[in-house]
Amino acid sequence: MKGREVLVNLFEACNSGKSVAQLHSLTLKAGLAHDSFFATKLNALYAKYESLGHARKVFDETPNRTVYLWNATLRSYCRENQWEETLYLFHNMISDSRANDEKPDNFTIPIALKACTRLRALAYGKIVHGFVKKHEKVALDMFVGSALIELYSKCGQMGDALKVFNEFSQPDVFLWTSMVTGYEQNGNPEEALEFFSRMVMVGRVDPDRVTLVSAVSACAQLLNFSLGSCVHGVAIRNGFNSDLSLVNSLLNLYAKTGSVKTAASLFGKMPEKDVISWSSMIACYTHNGAILEALNLFNEMIDRGIEPNSVTVVNALQACAVAGNLEEGKKIHELATRKCFELDITVATALIDMYMKCLAPQEAFELFKRMPKKDVVSWAALLSGYAQNGMAYKSMGVFRNMLSDETQPDAVAMVKLLTACSELGILQQALCLHAYVIKRAFKNNIFVGASLIELYSKCGSIDFANRLFEGIKDKDVVIWSAMIAGYGVHGQGAEALKVFDKMVKHSAVKPNDVTFLSVLSACSHSGLVEEGIKIFNMMVREYQLKPGPEHYGIIVDILGRTGELDKAMEIVECMPNPSAPHVWGALLGACRIHNDTKLGEVAAKSLFLLDPNHAGYYILLSNIYAMDNKWEHVADLRTLIREKGLKKMSGQSVVEARGDIHSFVAGDRRHQDSDQIFGLLGTLEVKMREEGYVPDVDFQQHDMHGGCFTDLKCIKA
């Protein structure tokens, strides 16, 4: 055997960092270090076993570099996610720095394009594309093609991606998949599924696991259960039904489409589960109102020793937030701190949201202050959190601080701000914000538009709301729903039904679950029982929408208010997911109105399990006992509330007078003009009694208002 062949065989057998160094010195001794073949081998082995630095040294010391050596080096940088360096090297390669070096080929281009994609360097990517077009040596093969499509779709340029795709008469599975994934990730699920079906029907190409994952995600985006099930069927037929990523995306599909049972059975049958599977299942339970199941699953996961990641923690925190379960929330906070997840801005924001929803605004604020970096989402969570805690006047200040912190609001933050303002009900503020919306060009965002309609409605200006509504040309389902809700909160149920009718009969817009929520709550507020039941049936039968916990809550409320407690209980019992607090809460409220102690106890028992720290439920039950003269039970409950340290949020009222805003809570005497105000109140009461008004004082003495006043604030509008 000749020396060169011996060396080649030794290279083949090399499997560690140490032997690379030995081979290197052998190569030098043999005088073959400048042989491009060995340089390339050394380069790749150093990158694999030693370091990029060693590999680079070989590269730098080799004269007359072949394209193979270039490609090996580029690929090493690529593998280490060193995208800038990859591109820089590539740039050297094409800009003719060494006349003896070879030029890029079909293997080089996809590497360069991948670096451009990762860096979102669209402009440079176009230069690479130009290079491909100009140099006949580089053909537009499947690899180059799908790398180009990937680049364009990650940069949101699906038009350019399509142009590349159309240059192929027989696209392979990668090209098809790049298109499906591209459309799916650019928020165009319809187009993604169009390509998916063309791929199978016209292209006669079998989808692979990645195609199927993207197709399932597209169905999830569309909330299309039946289409998703079809893709599931295709996956089973193609033998991918136990692919972990695919099943995880299916879990997400069934979660988003409210198919908890399907998701749970899929989850149960999975041969292997990873942290994403567990997180997805927890999120599935949370988003479908099955809070206990969500928290149980999280705890089961911990017990089994499966390490949660930051996403799992966020999902579990959401469950606590929905349930108002501060105790669990704090436990998860501790876990998050132990694992240093608090540094993750998303986790920190989820924690703020949890504390706010658990009525612990102080804790939320402490955490917010500690955050090294804030983004628009964390600011928005704080801002809306104050509004949720009856401190909407603070939201305005938070907004100002956010602007001084050089964080610009996005549409969602704007929606939060408008919603917070609508809690205050100050028309003047509303007009200012409306002007701001126009100035900052949020006017055409449907969610902002809908919030403005809501804002005007809540400020008592239903006319302004209606004018805004009529002025919107392409009314989206969100806009219609907001107007219906606007009439609803005004107690104008008939008007709300009229708008709904107009929407259904004279517009092309189909009502969705939110629309039905608005209509149902309008019916509930105006005592339109029969209409409410009709609408509920319409939602299920005609529009085939699955009612969520909120819908069930309102229908139980509607039935409960009129004393149809049996029917209400029937609904609770046949609900697909019986553990939603809304629903039991509505039933408990109804039991209070109609003095049904027995059923009230059943509802309260469920609520104490679901949401053990919600003061309102204890107070409602205590009121029920009081009406039934069960004073021992009342006393027991009061002790329990004190022991648990629960506080009921006090209702807060705000009035606007001559540009000043005054807020106060029940029994508040801290206003400078208190004496005058209470004097007038007294006069009014006398007048009301003269007119025949009898105040409802049944629960007054048992209410828990005392001792939790919020500060009296006066802020300039």
Next chain:
DNA sequence: GTAAGTGTTC
């Protein structure tokens, strides 16, 4: 020698 699945404010 290519790609993909779970997350924060509604």
